[in-house]
Amino acid sequence: MTESVSAPPSALTTQQVVELTRQLNYGTWRFQKSWNPLHIADAEGCYFTDGNGMRYLDLSSQLMCVNLGHKNPAVIAAIAEQAETLAYASPAFATEARAELSKLLLDVLPSGLTKFFFTTSGTEANEAAFKIARMFTGKTKIVARYRSYHGSTMASIAATGDPRRWAMEPGGKGHGFVFAPEVNCYKCPIQHTYPSCGIACAEYLEHIIRNESDVAAVIVEPVVGTNGVLVPPPEYMPMLRDICTRNKVLLIADEVMSGWGRTGAWFAVDHWDVKPDILVTAKGITSAYVPLGLCATTQRIADYFDDHYFAHGHTYEAHPITLKPAVATIHEMQRLDLVRRARRMGDYLGPKLQALAAKHPSVGEVRGLGLFWALDLVRNRDTREPFNTMAQKVDGTPLVVDKVAADLLKRRVAIQAWISHLIVAPPLIVEESDLDFAVDALDASLAIADAAVS
Numbered sequence: 001m002t003e004s005v006s007a008p009p010s011a012l013t014t015q016q017v018v019e020l021t022r023q024l025n026y027g028t029w030r031f032q033k034s035w036n037p038l039h040i041a042d043a044e045g046c047y048f049t050d051g052n053g054m055r056y057l058d059l060s061s062q063l064m065c066v067n068l069g070h071k072n073p074a075v076i077a078a079i080a081e082q083a084e085t086l087a088y089a090s091p092a093f094a095t096e097a098r099a100e101l102s103k104l105l106l107d108v109l110p111s112g113l114t115k116f117f118f119t120t121s122g123t124e125a126n127e128a129a130f131k132i133a134r135m136f137t138g139k140t141k142i143v144a145r146y147r148s149y150h151g152s153t154m155a156s157i158a159a160t161g162d163p164r165r166w167a168m169e170p171g172g173k174g175h176g177f178v179f180a181p182e183v184n185c186y187k188c189p190i191q192h193t194y195p196s197c198g199i200a201c202a203e204y205l206e207h208i209i210r211n212e213s214d215v216a217a218v219i220v221e222p223v224v225g226t227n228g229v230l231v232p233p234p235e236y237m238p239m240l241r242d243i244c245t246r247n248k249v250l251l252i253a254d255e256v257m258s259g260w261g262r263t264g265a266w267f268a269v270d271h272w273d274v275k276p277d278i279l280v281t282a283k284g285i286t287s288a289y290v291p292l293g294l295c296a297t298t299q300r301i302a303d304y305f306d307d308h309y310f311a312h313g314h315t316y317e318a319h320p321i322t323l324k325p326a327v328a329t330i331h332e333m334q335r336l337d338l339v340r341r342a343r344r345m346g347d348y349l350g351p352k353l354q355a356l357a358a359k360h361p362s363v364g365e366v367r368g369l370g371l372f373w374a375l376d377l378v379r380n381r382d383t384r385e386p387f388n389t390m391a392q393k394v395d396g397t398p399l400v401v402d403k404v405a406a407d408l409l410k411r412r413v414a415i416q417a418w419i420s421h422l423i424v425a426p427p428l429i430v431e432e433s434d435l436d437f438a439v440d441a442l443d444a445s446l447a448i449a450d451a452a453v454s
């Protein structure tokens, strides 16, 4: 007879959890010495709770990924069910979860994307996209843009425009990546003004393609995420589609962050009815409950590999425990009508954030779409000079946005900050009262940035 064993009481104090984590783990994208991570002990809906029982509004959905909010019962049940039925199968096999998700993806992805490769992160999904583009076209170069992030692994970091790439320059960087100017009408990198510019940044990208030759693909975040929620003017994405088609270059849409209802459409490209050749996504595909990425291609690309060697794979490709929760996530998004809800709540949030801009001299611009917004903070509204630079981000200088974010945390609002802007991207289930709470806290904490205005 076996004796019943009760679960041991939690062995670690909050202080021990924090100490063990910072001593034994690397903190990402930072100097290690100053890392003092908050212990998250629990989370539900749009809030999480720390080890001392304090509750915080999760205003950036962790890393802009917990789109359904925390503890969605249907997604949790899907993980448990799949673990009991079939916890793992080699990618060589067909599984019910794989078939079910693939069929469902055809309903929600932009039309024309019909063949799927699954990964366990956004960066791996981009690696797959680059290899597929290179094999399919027989060409090498990838054109990316400066204000972008495509992931941390070797090809994805080489395609990343932001300073997270710099530590790999030049020797550690994959070859064949070329940078074009981003679309940023608030601070145009080529000093033009919309609309009289005629979308010169897109025209310049075409100039790059023609002069480089050997270009396999262009990769863009249709709405740039971490680098400032840069929403392109309506002409930009259709123009880019046309440029890629005319130059026989594939268009890769990196929707790791902008997908899954975040912008008030299933995918950001849907706003302009643009059909990419490859769409890459991750994060919200499972509301981040399990690690899943997706590289989706057109049938034209898929057909090529019928008679050509598909030289790519992972042990965890199409891992059943990553796929079944994605099925549940999509069903939950449909049941709760979250894409439309993101649009509606964005209509509520946008004017409130704009009102903050009118009141606070440190807010240079507020921009966004759906439930995806940035507050761009500036030292000087006339020159649009940011408080801090990319170089300061990587040399460890204390940043004004980090001070604002730390003050917000004291007011029980957790927010992502990057160089000189804050990203507002709450779970898509957020209520108006949560947004009111967030805007009040922002109103108070922005005083810190206002005091640094020159």
Ligand SMILES: Cc1ncc(COP(=O)(O)O)c(C=O)c1O
Binding pocket: 120, 121, 122, 123, 124, 126, 149, 150, 151, 152, 221, 225, 226, 254, 255, 256, 257, 258, 282, 283
């Ligand atoms: C647009 C974009 N692409 C790729 C990635 C990389 O995804 P992951 O961190 O899952 O590798 C990210 C992560 O933030 C992202 O925002």
